[in-house]
Amino acid sequence: MHENSHPSATEELCALVLVAAGRGSRFGDDLPKQYHLIDDQPVILHTMRRFHQHRLISHIIPVIANGDPHWQVWSHQFAALAKLQPPVIGGAERQDSVRNGLLVAQQLGVPWVAIHDAARPLISQALLDRLLQARSRAQGILTALPAHDTVKQVDDKGFVVRTLDRRTIWLAQTPQIFPTALMLDLHQQASAAGFTATDDASLMEWAGLPVLPIEGDPHLLKITRPEDLETVRALIQGKEIV
Template identity: 45%
Template sequence: MTPRAPKVAVIIVAAGSGSRMGSAEMPKQYLNLAGKPVLTRTIEAFVQSDAVRKVLPVINDKHETMFADLGLNDAKLLPAIFGGADRQTSVFNGLNALKDEAPDIVLIHDAARPFVSDELIGKCIQTAATFGGALPALQVTDTLKKANKDGSVEQTLDRMAHYLAQTPQAFKYELILKAHQSAATADTSFTDDASIAEWAGLNVKIVDGEPNNFKITIPQDLDRAEMSLATPMETRVGTGFDVHAFEAGDHVILGGIQIPHTAKLKGHSDADVGLHTLTDALYGAMADGDIGQHFPPSEMEWHKADSAQFLEHAASRLRDRGGRLVHLDLTLICEAPKIGPHCEKMRQRIAQIADVSMSRVSVKATTTEKLGFTGRKEGIAAQAAVTIEVPVKD
């Protein structure tokens, strides 16, 4: 007969104030981490584990509203209970609250360790079921020193015999409950549950911890956590080129602005050769066709259309993909009109259309030294390079 899987409950210790984070108004377990509170991510890691039956949050009574605002709802999630003045008391409260559940194994986990893996959860459960207690830990890799109170080195320790403790720490429920009952009346302070188990004479085996299972304690830890959740991005560059001839008129539209001239540019839309070139470069960077595919000149809908909507469309498609527009570089090639006096207004308008900072837009001009059709003042050419970042898909 196949032995039944142990009944596993998890205590999430979330009653601390997180004073070392430096966030007086918001405890670290409720801080936003890539769009989701830290505590939500931690609880979800256990709720989603097939090996876990029940999850019990132990919270600070001053945080009741903040916890309710998380909106957590799952059949595995037990109603939160209040912790005590220190971690030891909070865990003891949690252990007592689980008596009706009568789990075989209990895991005790820090609320500020949101990256615990299902594999580590499984290893801790299996080890605790076999030996009575399990402690995930990382072996010290740097040279380990013991110092005097004045900061001078006293001794070099054997790093091979020293470990950095993590959670979840797992135990047979009845054993750790009795250990905590005894510790509650002892004149000894304990920093984690493994130390209570050691003090009570329980067998605690080390299992390999995980570097990514770090505890968010100081602001730099939150930055590291944000980076670990960030979507990998890749940089792409697209280029564009366009030409429009002159025809009778009294102004040209370039870079989204109107410039007085002795002719206008010929085209199906407003013939803004600058915006057309930038739009094509942006489509190219996304491998998303070209302006003619998205806005066919054969369709009257785009006759005399404002070319700003073309660049807006390309920029919106980039945002829809989770991408970011890094830089737009436009070069206008003509003998006339003079572009220099209008570059800043063009930059401002292009930045507005693409919804980026003006510092990300470059507009410049050159001539062909009176060679070719631009040298003969028959039209204007433009070329552009656009740099983007997009999520890595393959």
């Protein structure tokens, strides 16, 4: 169960569960960050187009907030994406939203699922290739960056208590890729146990299952603050993402 040794796994189809139900309270305005515009198009459309281009991404399953008025505004442009499924309504927490998306992926019969933040638009085809190819090595694939700076741990008063070995530290990104049935089962187990994880790879850790980190991209940042949006806008306008 820990290793997937079949080379054919690298060619199996993968659905995208796109998490877009967040309100973006840290962004500082009422418009969710995934709907802010870059080149007159919302961030979420930039994200979806990049996944849509990959031949092994079979379906795009967006998970949006209940009562989201913005999705419908852009639905005429979203309709050009043939792989796009009707939006799924999210839950109270991110974990609930992902579980709702996983249920749809299971109903579609897609063997693998990539779970991704809608506010991370700068995913390259080359990185997607590497992540999907890694399915021959493990069932849990984590996009992550190795730490290059010195990492300090602080106490509850904010004072440094120790320096961590940065060689063992990776900073998690998305997408994170798993077998659909396995990840749905872990989400259901976690819900029953009252366990809340900060990302989906944490559910694999909770279950004692291995996760393989694959080096991501510093440009694959999550838009959380207004300055992040400006950085992503500059990258999109200033270079071709391939």
